[in-house]
Amino acid sequence: MNFIDEAYLEIKAGDGGSGASSFRREKYIPFGGPDGGDGGKGGDIYFKVNLNINTLVDFQNKKVFNAQNGQRGAGKNKFGAAGDDLIIEIPKGTVIYDSNTNEELIDCTDESSKYLIAKGGDGGLGNAKFKSSTNQAPRKCTPGFEGERRSLRLELKSLADVGLVGFPNAGKSTFLNTVSSAKPKIGDYPFTTLRPHLGAIKGKESSYVIADIPGLIEGASDGAGLGIKFLKHISRTGILLIFVDLFSLENIEPIDQVILLKKELDSFGDNLTQKVSWIVCNKIDLLQETKINEILKEIEEKLQVTKEEIFFISAATGEGTEFLLKSLESEIYKNKRP
Ligand SMILES: Nc1nc2c(ncn2[C@@H]2O[C@H](COP(=O)(O)OP(=O)(O)OP(=O)(O)O)[C@@H](O)[C@H]2O)c(=O)[nH]1
Ligand SMILES: [Mg+2]
Structure with missing residues (x-):
């Protein structure tokens, strides 16, 4: 290809x-x-x-x-x-x-x-x-x-501030569609996105750019799926959003998705794992509140991630996205200040 x-x-x-x-x-x-x-x-x-x-x-x-x-x-x-x-x-x-x-x-x-x-x-x-x-x-x-x-x-090598990484079908493109005027294709099947898309976000104080790239799968660093070819697009971003599919069709547990994705990022090198990376659990509209709390607790405890680094959203309904965008803007602003 x-x-x-x-x-x-x-x-x-x-x-x-x-x-x-x-x-x-x-x-x-x-x-x-x-x-x-x-x-x-x-x-x-x-x-x-x-x-x-x-x-x-x-x-x-x-x-x-x-x-x-x-x-x-x-x-x-x-x-x-x-x-x-x-x-x-x-x-x-x-x-x-x-x-x-x-x-x-x-x-x-x-x-x-x-x-x-x-x-x-x-x-x-x-x-x-x-x-x-x-x-x-x-x-x-x-x-x-x-x-x-x-x-x-x-x-x-796109110059975005924020990069989205996640398994195929996690809702990365849906998120970009909801929060920006970019219109990447959305599909209920894996590998809908075949090339990177950039979306500009107009924040309160400043604007910034989010890059949506094709989904990663286990073994991507060895060339599986679309491979890691596209990771170079996010090698220059300041923040990575690790997208977790809470309604994974393959039933991969949220915590396992994070572990696998981090492993692939690590294999790619380029200091990707050194970046600020937040975990974004998507599709909360399909889950009960008690289940969401369980997932939060598990990720917090087992991966030693703080509450501030985990977000729960629905890219489809927009729930939680405003808070995520606000947090992104202040993090980017913090880094851009001399
Ligand atoms: N219920 C629900 N469905 C969602 C949500 N976000 C995305 N979806 C659905 O999940 C499917 C995949 O969405 P995409 O945005 O194409 O996923 P992607 O991560 O960009 O996938 P690839 O481009 O293949 O890597 C679509 O059918 C979306 O409608 C959500 O918050 N809630
Ligand atoms: Mg996509």
Whole structure:
């Protein structure tokens, strides 16, 4: 299966135009001097963040990018025009690697910057540049330089503040639907979500972004299910919400879901388990209050999690979500303060 959070590109900046070899020819001037102009510089290639782009899907069809070449110089000291620069637009959070060496080249996190990735070649020199006291009529001119060429791999690591992790069908997308204007697909079957979705939450003081990613299953770190491929999207989030399905179709106990998910996060590495992670038990509308209290007690005691780190919600009815969002906002605000 092809996922859209990764793309391979071949890019080439423009070649410089060649310089011209030419001599001034005018009436009454029998021996005009050299007047060949220089070639124009080839266009550069840049990456630029476009906040309206959320995936790398467009690069599945277009993989080769060339900037314009510079034009040749001409007689009468005419310089060749420079080739146009090429700006490739990408989502915020795209990391660019050299696909041959795997070296990280650019981390495109700033929407106001233009990131230079390949320089266009300089133009060649016209013969006018070679005139000297000893050579009044040089014929020599030089070709332009080649533009830089690169093989790249792009990887999208979304810049969300909060990441949702949980087994398939736990209600992660339903939650994002309820609390933000993002509209990820919801289904009563596992693996409804096939790619990450971001939803913006407008809090009281500030706004923040939640990333919904495809569900994890046991063995994900070894490649089971959709694997852990998508965890890189939450590797930069400040807070993880571990979604527990209180009405699991496979009857996996809430506490076991938390243990299994934490194990998968741990295997992924990237310090995911070091993050602030809260447990969100979803679908309370389907349970009795006494059962909910039992679950709370069990998780508190056996996993040594405090009450403040466990939330009970119904993503479907919205119950409990307001309190969760308020807590998220103050936690994010706390971390963002210098
Ligand atoms: N009763 C009830 N059903 C819910 C609740 N939240 C989600 N559901 C249902 O649970 C099913 C799965 O919801 P999704 O939001 O698609 O689950 P998901 O975690 O995004 O699943 P994947 O994308 O497959 O990982 C859907 O049928 C939802 O309608 C809830 O709070 N209460
Ligand atoms: Mg989903």
